[in-house]
Amino acid sequence: MTISMNMIWLILGCMIVTLLPRIIPFIFVRSVQMPEVVLKWLSYIPVCILTALVTESMLQDTGSLLRFNWHVVIALIPSVITAIWTKSLSLTVIIGVVCMALLRFIM
Amino acid sequence: MSLPLLEQTRTANEDSFVQGVKDCVPTLLGYMSIGFAFGIVGISSDLSILEVALLSILVYAGSAQFIICALLVTSTPASAIIFTTFIVNLRHFLLSLTVAPYLTRYSLPQNIGFGALLTDETFGVAASRIAGQGELHNRWMNGLNITAYLCWIAACTLGAVSGQWISNPEALGLDFALVAMFAALLVLQLQSTPKNKLTHRLSLVLYMIISMIVLSFLLPSHIAVLISTIVVATIGVVTDR
Numbered sequence A: 001m002t003i004s005m006n007m008i009w010l011i012l013g014c015m016i017v018t019l020l021p022r023i024i025p026f027i028f029v030r031s032v033q034m035p036e037v038v039l040k041w042l043s044y045i046p047v048c049i050l051t052a053l054v055t056e057s058m059l060q061d062t063g064s065l066l067r068f069n070w071h072v073v074i075a076l077i078p079s080v081i082t083a084i085w086t087k088s089l090s091l092t093v094i095i096g097v098v099c100m101a102l103l104r105f106i107m
Numbered sequence B: 001m002s003l004p005l006l007e008q009t010r011t012a013n014e015d016s017f018v019q020g021v022k023d024c025v026p027t028l029l030g031y032m033s034i035g036f037a038f039g040i041v042g043i044s045s046d047l048s049i050l051e052v053a054l055l056s057i058l059v060y061a062g063s064a065q066f067i068i069c070a071l072l073v074t075s076t077p078a079s080a081i082i083f084t085t086f087i088v089n090l091r092h093f094l095l096s097l098t099v100a101p102y103l104t105r106y107s108l109p110q111n112i113g114f115g116a117l118l119t120d121e122t123f124g125v126a127a128s129r130i131a132g133q134g135e136l137h138n139r140w141m142n143g144l145n146i147t148a149y150l151c152w153i154a155a156c157t158l159g160a161v162s163g164q165w166i167s168n169p170e171a172l173g174l175d176f177a178l179v180a181m182f183a184a185l186l187v188l189q190l191q192s193t194p195k196n197k198l199t200h201r202l203s204l205v206l207y208m209i210i211s212m213i214v215l216s217f218l219l220p221s222h223i224a225v226l227i228s229t230i231v232v233a234t235i236g237v238v239t240d241r
Helices: A005-031 A036-043 A045-058 A070-086 A089-106 B002-014 B017-044 B049-058 B062-073 B078-089 B091-103 B108-116 B120-133 B138-162 B176-191 B195-218 B221-239
Strands: A059-062 A065-068
Touching: A005 B049, A005 B062, A005 B078, A005 B091, A005 B108, A036 A045, A036 B091, A036 B221, A045 A059, A045 A070, A045 B091, A045 B120, A045 B176, A045 B195, A045 B221, A059 B195, A065 A070, A070 A089, A070 B176, A089 B017, A089 B176, B017 B049, B017 B062, B017 B120, B017 B138, B017 B176, B049 B062, B049 B138, B062 B078, B078 B221, B091 B108, B091 B120, B091 B221, B108 B138, B120 B138, B120 B176, B176 B195, B195 B221
Parallel strands: none
Antiparallel strands: A059 A065
């Protein structure tokens, strides 16, 4: 159970730069009435960012080359079907994890 | 009179702290596996258990924590590590900006609390709540946020403690839990879209995938996420009729 002074400063620095982008919008939005067009723009953020996070996981950065992580691409198919079919977050996660474990076992 | 009263109790239950905790449960498998993996990575990057715990308590950002470890191993200067953490977490600005308008009626300290505990996962759950109900409540938000936060800290610390014995947590496929969850949250977002807007949303998903693949050739993926989101959300506004 040790920690150096340098490490404490590093962690505090990282804490501040993580907190700022998370908190500033919450303070800012209280005092500013955002125009309709900005609200509309924000309504597209969830779909965009979730697609980005899923796509990011499908891509594998191996040094200078970028390629698809086929395990992820294949495991996503039953996961997405489960999500459409059951509308259940828990079931999708369970099916996804089981498929990924099977894929890594057989391939 | 009885009907409005009934209506009120129903919403009170659906927006309770306990309901927030319940709505967090599907995301926990993702948190636990990634947190556990982070603990193991932290220990193998020569961090102490205390340092792993402090990182998860104070920074509380999965991808940033992994990158901090990777940079520490290559003895990167602290200033560069902090700057990288800032860039990696910039997307939280967009997430907060999207959720914040639904919580302005609560006090400033409460809002700072909502912001401090916002992650990709809690954002995803809150966004599907917004898509479904059109509003957010403080008790529900706190139930969701605090459950996720405590689980993350517990998982990271547990991972660090067991780091000496386990070398390959990936074999169980648990790291895929987060990806499956993001995919499910995306599907739920699309399913709650009105029928006449669905084609428009689906076209944005397609643009996003293309933009991510192209930009990932040129830029680190966290910057590709940021730029693609800003550009495609703008395309969304321009092409919306």
